[in-house]
Amino acid sequence: MKKTLLLISMAPFINAQAEDWQHKVSAEVLKQLNSNQDVEIILRLQSPATTSNINSNNRIEKIQNKVAQLKQTAKETQKPIIEYLTANNIPYRSYWISNDLLITAKSGEITALLARKEIKKAFSNAPIQLNLPAPNKQTIQTPTAIEWNVSMVNAPQVWSNYGVTGENIIIAGQDTGYQWNHPALLDRYRGWDGQSADHNYNWHDSIDSPQVSCGNAPCDDHGHGSHTMGTMIGDDGATNQIGVAPGAQWIGCRNMDVGNGTPTSYAECFQWFLEPTDLNGQNPDSNYAPHIINNSWGCPGFEGCTDPLVLRDTVNNVVAAGILVVSSAGNSGSACNTITTPAAIYDKSLTVGSTTSSDLISGFSSRGGVVVDGVELIKPNLSAPGSSVRSANNNSGYTTFSGTSMASPNVAAVAALVMSANPSLAGKPELVKKVLERTSVPKTSTQTCNGVPGSTIPNNTFGWGRIDALQAVDFASDLIYFDDFQQ
Structure with a gap:
């Protein structure tokens, strides 16, 4: 059942080993x-350095090890704060993926919390309005089998040369939702067995x-979400081959919420992907975790993500667990x-810019470089078709x-x-990222x-270049010695 976040009112905070707290918050x-x-x-909350080894050659075991590590850290470090909240009948919500507690309170009550040594930093959770394309219910029945973007990345050659269409791979998406029974999405939905649907472990609403x-x-x-999923796996079995990996499941x-997200709604989806649950949020099981998560959204500072680091620990932990974040x-x-x-x-x-059908950079595609916590990065990592991409809508059409958002899928x-x-x-x-680059x-x-x-490779316009499925699979099929390539 859905969780409800209640307003809390905290009594004056008792002796809590107070410290200066203003450095823990942004100006916003x-x-x-x-x-x-x-x-x-x-x-x-403060998280001690971990010494446990989560590495495993088994993908699921690696995820399970990371989840166990994160949960243990959250349990130990959040304990003193949770004990206080519980003793005073104050509701809270815990996120183990990033060692966070989400609360709502008066400013004076929050500053008392911020003075505690257990609290490392505080972030806003204000709603974020994503600048999505205008909803379009119109069905565009362009008579084509394989969409231009699918051909541009050379996916059909992979299908024919290798007989590979994404079999045995689970792609996850977090977005505005998905029309699960869309003709181009239904057969590749993991919750569909051909006759009936089971949404447990296959769908979560944050x-x-x-x-x-x-x-x-x-x-x-x-x-928006259905469109992105269509580009990843869509195929209606007829004239709408809109997906690059139509053999994968999603x-x-x-x-x-109609374009409004928050840092915790994004983090909740990431957490659920690491350990999917049934529809009641119970019985978590990492055996159902995906291989890849697509993220066709942004969390701008002027609309809520006032600290650029708010989701970094979350993303880092997902990748450390062995899941690719695109x-x-x-x-x-x-500019x-x-x-x-x-x-x-x-x-x-793995950050993705957009290209056109002429294989040029899209004018709207954001450019790098990027500086995060004093470290300068070349971004995007890659580019892919994103201008005028035809895919599924949420009305069984196209x-x-x-x-x-259309490029990263x-x-x-x-x-x-x-x-x-x-x-x-x-x-x-990390290795797959290097192969693709x-x-x-x-x-x-x-x-x-x-x-x-811009004449160098990589650059802050295209990154390493435009994605090529055939070259990537050619290389990956012959890749044996991983250690040297990862350097």
Whole structure:
């Protein structure tokens, strides 16, 4: 059943080994705390360095080891805070994936909490309005079998040359939701056996009080999510071959309420993917975890993610567990330094820019470089088709959208082809990331960003280049000695 977040009112905080707390918050959070209103805030607790070894050649065992490690850390470090909250009948919500506690309280009560030594940092959890394409219910029945973007990344050659379409790979998406029974999505939904549906372990809704209720089955309150999933696995068995990896299966999580998300709605989906549950949120089981998570969304600072680090620990932990995180670069181009939002800005994310049908960079595609916590990164990592991509909508039809949201699903699906062709790559996201980067079609530009000339590879316009499924699978199929390649 859905969880309910209640407002809390804390009594004056007793002796808590107080310390200066203002360095723990951003200017935006400080502004919220000065408002004399109830503030919803994320408290991140101190996490000691871990020494346990989670590595395993078994993908699921590696995830289970990481989940156990994260849960143990959260249990131990959150204990003193939770004991206080429980003793005073104060509700809270715990997130073990990032060692966070989500609360809502008066500013004075929150500052008392922030003074505790157990609290490392605080983040805003204000709703975030994602700039999605306008919903389009129109069905575009362009008479085509294989969409241009699918052909551009050379997926059909992988299907024919290797007989590989993504078999035995699970792709997850967190987005506006998904029309699970769409003709191009139904047969590849893991919860569908050909006759009946079982949404347990295959669908999660992180929105507590949605404007559009999904009930106990996947739904899409916009169409954006269905479009991205169609690009990854879509095929209606007739004239709509819209997916790059039509042999892969999919699962999903809704992280936005008609375009409105929060840092914790995104984190909740990531946490659920590490350890999917039944529809009641019970009986978690990492055996159902995906290989890849597509993230066609951004979390801008001026709309809620006031601290760029708010989701970094979450993304890092997902990748450490052996799951590839693919993220759209954003649509704020064409100037430099316009990749600015989580999760695209993180080193562990495979960040994707957009290209056109002419194999040029899309004008809207955000550019790098990126500086996070003092570290400069070249972003995006890769580019892929994202301008005027035709895919599924949420009305059993098809429509065309443009954006880096349309580009990243191409890359997630190529990763599925690579893992399907060489199953030993499953659970090794950093290695798969390198394979995709080094086998892309090199692309250059005249744009210099952050001192990196567009004539070099990689650059801050295209990254390493435009994704190429055939070259990636060719390389991955012959890849035996991993250690040298990872250097």
